[in-house]
Structure formats: structure tokens, C-alpha cells
Amino acid sequence: MLMATSVLHSLLQEIPHLRQQLYFKSSLTALSHAMEDQVLVGAEQSLVIACFQRERFYRQEAHRYRRIAEITPQVYVLSTPETDFKHSSQYYETVALEPSDPLSQEWHLIVIGEQYANCLICRECSKPIKETATSEIDSSRRFEGIWTFDRDVTYKAAQLILERIEVYRPELAAKIKQAKSKYLGASLASNPQLSKKSTNSDAFVQRLVTYLQAGQYKLLKAYRSLSAQEEKERLMNSIIAVIRRSLNPNEILEVAVQELGRALGASRCLIYRCKAADINAKISHEFLVPPGETTLVSAKGQIWPLQDNCLFQDVLKSQELVYIEDTYTEPRIQGIDNTKSASKNGKFSSASLKTLVQQFAINSWLMVPVLYQGQLLGMVELHQCGPTAHRWQNDELKMVEAIATQVGVALIQALV
Structure with a gap:
């Protein structure tokens, strides 16, 4: 069942011109929240795929994904279990990763709709997560990867992860096929309503700035406490x-x-x-x-x-x-x-x-x-x-x- 190659590595092989960037955890958190908000404040049903490295990270955001699942049925959450995370279709599709799967060291979020398509595909470049990591160490974790509004790149990333999901949960083959047909089947040439890049980037940037400011405030408080x-x-x-x-x-x-x-x-x-x-x-x-x-x-x-x-x-x-x-x-x-x-x-x-x-x-x-x-x-x-x-x-x-x-x-x- 295990796929030995990371999604980020596969994406870079498929699209060689992509260039990785370095991100800190606080930046990824802000980006992820802004991307999720696109679904929460929108009216259309989007494809949402999220990969969390550990169950405890997922638990912090579970309430957001329940709200997202009330808007769209195509929600997939992957995570490495720590307590009771398992394959389930209760609120949305959850996929329990094997601890040795390269996805357990990766942070992914894909959102695809008619008006927007963006993806965050990253892999941690520091040492593996320690069970007793302090908040200071946690906030300084670094990732390398891709964040883009490019629809072609986002389609390819979604395809790669949906294939992984089907390996873990073959019973979802019909639902995954439906997702590919609805969200990945249309090309830019055949559907002029689709744009190669998102059309609502201004609203996204405003939300992103809000989250970054909130993160900066928390960081300043942490620095004051440390001082x-x-x-x-x-x-x-x-x-x-x-x-x-x-x-x-x-x-x-x-x-x-x-x-x-x-x-x-x-x-x-x-x-x-x-x-x-x-x-x-x-x-x-x-x-x-x-x-x-x-x-x-x-x-x-x-x-x-x-x-x-x-x-x-x-x-x-x-x-x-x-x-x-x-x-x-x-x-x-x-x-x-x-x-x-x-x-x-x-x-x-x-x-x-x-x-x-x-x-x-x-x-x-x-x-x-x-x-x-x-x-x-x-x-x-x-x-x-x-x-x-x-x-x-x-x-x-x-x-x-x-x-x-x-x-x-x-x-x-x-x-x-």
C-alpha cells in the first residue's frame, strides 16, 4: 500500500520548471487559513484536499473542516494517526496514513473551484517532529515547497494526492472518479469560464494579511514572554x-x-x-x-x-x-x-x-x-x-x- 515517493517530489518531476521556496510554519498556517476561507465564504462547491503531518495538528483545525464539509461533499483529509484518527466517512473522507509514508512529513492543501484554484505542497526540511517539541521549536519549523494559483499545477497536485487516497481507500474509487471528472476533467481551452489563475486574489490577499498580522502578534507576545x-x-x-x-x-x-x-x-x-x-x-x-x-x-x-x-x-x-x-x-x-x-x-x-x-x-x-x-x-x-x-x-x-x-x-x- 505504501507509496515511497513524496507528493512534492512527484510534482517537481512532472513539472520541472517549478521552483521551491522556503516557508516557516507560521506562514503556512496563514496561507492555509486564507485558502480554507475561500471555501467558507464562497457559494460554490469546491474540491478540498488537506494533508496533516500528525493527528494533533489536524485536531486543531477539525472544526473548520466540519464547516467546509457543510458546503461541499468533496473534502478529503489525510493524517498520520496518534490516537483515534482512522479511515472514515462520518463528516468527510479521512485517510489514516502509515507512519512511514513520506506524506507524514508533508503539509498539503488543495482548493479547486470554478473561480479559483490554488495549492500548497510542502515538505518539512528540518528534523522529524519530536513528540515533546516546545512551542518555540514548533514555530521555527521550516518547509520547502510550492504555493501557487496556477490551475495546471493545482490540477496535477490534486491528481497525485487523489491517487494516493485511492490506494489507501479503494472503496472511494467512484467518488474520486467523480471528483476528477468534475474538477480536473475540464481544460482551460474547452471552458473559457475557467481562468488559469484565480480571479479573486484581492480578497485572498486581504485574508492572508489578516492571518499574518494575527500570527505576528502572537509571535511578539512569545518574544516578550521569552525576554x-x-x-x-x-x-x-x-x-x-x-x-x-x-x-x-x-x-x-x-x-x-x-x-x-x-x-x-x-x-x-x-x-x-x-x-x-x-x-x-x-x-x-x-x-x-x-x-x-x-x-x-x-x-x-x-x-x-x-x-x-x-x-x-x-x-x-x-x-x-x-x-x-x-x-x-x-x-x-x-x-x-x-x-x-x-x-x-x-x-x-x-x-x-x-x-x-x-x-x-x-x-x-x-x-x-x-x-x-x-x-x-x-x-x-x-x-x-x-x-x-x-x-x-x-x-x-x-x-x-x-x-x-x-x-x-x-x-x-x-x-x-
Whole structure:
């Protein structure tokens, strides 16, 4: 049953003047979606043939092919099984490929209608797919192949794959014969209504650009996430290096406060030692935006209230971070006396908190406890003092928590 030659190789042998191009997976995904949309938004019944390398890739698009099958009966989907993919005619014709079939390393999509005909015939040129491939590796996969609107090339590609389908599923011979007669039998010369190239390319290009923009947005998000992870690792390595070479807690806290403040672009970063029962704490380590960039008042050497600080008490009770996105509308700070203004432990704001906000221009306020085995050893604070409220992202909050954990370990080691 197995055909030893790839469809791409056979197509290049049949039409030698074709030239392959290099595609990344994100480009093929955008092209495939735009081609499928031609069928979904059109009124005519088209021939649609899709080949997925693995069942898991097909499952991500199965809902689209069910919608396509509601429009046209000539839909064929090929894939290498991983769980329960098999020969079936339930919604459309599915063909379970043998794992050793060259098609298992190929990505094909063919769409043929009266107004358009285009095909995507590609083969992966990197290493075979790994079962545990990460999203970063998956997105960088490369393919070589052909994408064209040329009707003659598309006809030949469809013929090659339909022949493969008939080998796997001989019971479909009559249906395949009907598909060849309806979609591949008419020549350009005998039917002037057919165009050698698609007539609706403008609409196709618009859809393609939309998908490429969406893919680019996802890629940018992935890059930002990767960049944040790299910055977190750099910070951790920097602080761990200080811990290893020094048992001086002041040196460790100074490195941590400077590195963290710079990495997160904070207006001010504070790290100070304190215990749960302390009435107040003295700020001994501070990162402050350089004088040329701000006129902020330094908090270094200041006495920070703790016992009458409802935010500190909330951190103490929950042993979790607390942050205020906008201190000027926060009831706990502005002292609005109603049930919603109470902190988690029932205490209302004190005048000292409001004074701190005004004196140090704190617009957004983050407090993260430095803990060791549930014992409070200190506090990390980040202040944003710009004209608008600031919302910290989840990866930024996780970074601060990770640094606070390392600071806690360092402080305990310094006491041993």
C-alpha cells in the first residue's frame, strides 16, 4: 500500500520548471487559513484536499473542516494517526496514513473551484517532529515547497494526492472518479469560464494579511514572554552570585534592590528588613530613578510605618503580595469610611499612608513579603510615580516574588 515517493517530489518531476521556496510554519498556517476561507465564504462547491503531518495538528483545525464539509461533499483529509484518527466517512473522507509514508512529513492543501484554484505542497526540511517539541521549536519549523494559483499545477497536485487516497481507500474509487471528472476533467481551452489563475486574489490577499498580522502578534507576545524569562534568569543569577561570594546581607540587599528596580523600570524600589511585630522600619536600601530623569524624593533613611499601615497588615495576614494600581482612588489609602474601604484584617487606612503617598509621589504601589518558612524577614516595595496608574503584569509579579524568595534565603544564610 505504501507509496515511497513524496507528493512534492512527484510534482517537481512532472513539472520541472517549478521552483521551491522556503516557508516557516507560521506562514503556512496563514496561507492555509486564507485558502480554507475561500471555501467558507464562497457559494460554490469546491474540491478540498488537506494533508496533516500528525493527528494533533489536524485536531486543531477539525472544526473548520466540519464547516467546509457543510458546503461541499468533496473534502478529503489525510493524517498520520496518534490516537483515534482512522479511515472514515462520518463528516468527510479521512485517510489514516502509515507512519512511514513520506506524506507524514508533508503539509498539503488543495482548493479547486470554478473561480479559483490554488495549492500548497510542502515538505518539512528540518528534523522529524519530536513528540515533546516546545512551542518555540514548533514555530521555527521550516518547509520547502510550492504555493501557487496556477490551475495546471493545482490540477496535477490534486491528481497525485487523489491517487494516493485511492490506494489507501479503494472503496472511494467512484467518488474520486467523480471528483476528477468534475474538477480536473475540464481544460482551460474547452471552458473559457475557467481562468488559469484565480480571479479573486484581492480578497485572498486581504485574508492572508489578516492571518499574518494575527500570527505576528502572537509571535511578539512569545518574544516578550521569552525576554521576560531571560531577564528573570539574569536577575536570579546576579543575586545568586552575590549570595555565593558574600555573607554580608547589606551587600546582597543593595544588589537586589538596584537590579530589580532597573529590570522592572520602577520609579523607586525599596528593600528593608522587618518583623511582624515591628512598629516601623528604616529604609536602608533604595533604587531611585536617576536625578536627571526625575525629581522624586528619596526614601532612604526614612522611617516607614508598619503597625498602622493597612497594606503591611494585609501582607502580614495573607503572606502574599499586595499591590495598589491607583493610590489616589484606593479607599484604604484615601480613608473613605465605608465597608469597602476596610483592609482584609478590618483596619482602615491611617493618615500616615496618605502622607507617604503624597510625600513620595506614589501612584502605584506593590508590596511583596520576604519570607522564610512562614517567618517575615523583610519587604520588597516597588513604586511607580508617573502621571498615570501602572498595572504590573503577571510575569513581573512572579519575578519580584522569585527575587524576594532568594533574598529570604540569603538573609537566613547570613545569620547562620
